[in-house]
Amino acid sequence: MRAVEFTAKDAGRVAWMLGRFELFASLSPEQLLKLAPFVVFRDYEEGEVVIEKDDLGDAFFIVYSGEVEVTKPGLLGFEKLVTRLGPGAFFGEMALLLRQPRSASVVCTGPTELFVLMAPDFTRLLEAEPEVGALVKAIAKDRLDSR
Ligand code: CMP
Numbered sequence: 001m002r003a004v005e006f007t008a009k010d011a012g013r014v015a016w017m018l019g020r021f022e023l024f025a026s027l028s029p030e031q032l033l034k035l036a037p038f039v040v041f042r043d044y045e046e047g048e049v050v051i052e053k054d055d056l057g058d059a060f061f062i063v064y065s066g067e068v069e070v071t072k073p074g075l076l077g078f079e080k081l082v083t084r085l086g087p088g089a090f091f092g093e094m095a096l097l098l099r100q101p102r103s104a105s106v107v108c109t110g111p112t113e114l115f116v117l118m119a120p121d122f123t124r125l126l127e128a129e130p131e132v133g134a135l136v137k138a139i140a141k142d143r144l145d146s147r
Contacts, residue, residue: 001048004041011036018115021062021088026131038121044108050092051106057095060122063087066112070104084109093140096122 006014015032018024018039024032041064044050050061050068067086074080082104085091095102096119117125126133 001045002043004043006036006039006041008037014039014041017064023062023088023090023132023135026135027129031129035125038117038125040116040118042114042116044112044114046108046110048108048112049105050108050114051102051104053103053105054101057092057100057102058119059092060090060096060117060119061092061106062090062115064113064115067109068106068112069109070106072104079105090136090139093122093136094143097137097140 011033014036015029018035019027019029019032024035027035044066051057053072063085065087067084068091069084070082070091071079072082091106092102094100126136
């Protein structure tokens, strides 16, 4: 995994990239510019584990490019595929919202680029932008109900 540091002069480009995610569709250009400095960009290779089930949650992720697989332990110790998530999808919200350990593992199926928000910044975002919070919570609820 490689973390790409953004500088202040990248903020406009990062805000534009964030604005293309459905999750942030309700945010104005000004709100996106405020969010941009808190977002980290990470590059992963095929097979890299982003989240290990039962770990403590410290971050929230949005897929920019590539794909991840969400898996849980199944019968006889084999990993069971829960779902695949591609560009625009997010993950890692459950542990942060429910203050529980990670509910599943998440692994990259190929080269994958992720936007990352650390837990305190995720919490602040949800407080500051209720529409984003409502969307994240609705999808987390669907995921919980599908268990
Ligand atoms: P979290 O529990 O923090 O870490 C693992 C993540 O996998 C979880 O948050 C969700 O983002 C994701 N996840 C867990 N279960 C499902 C599901 N049924 N469908 C889609 N994503 C899921």
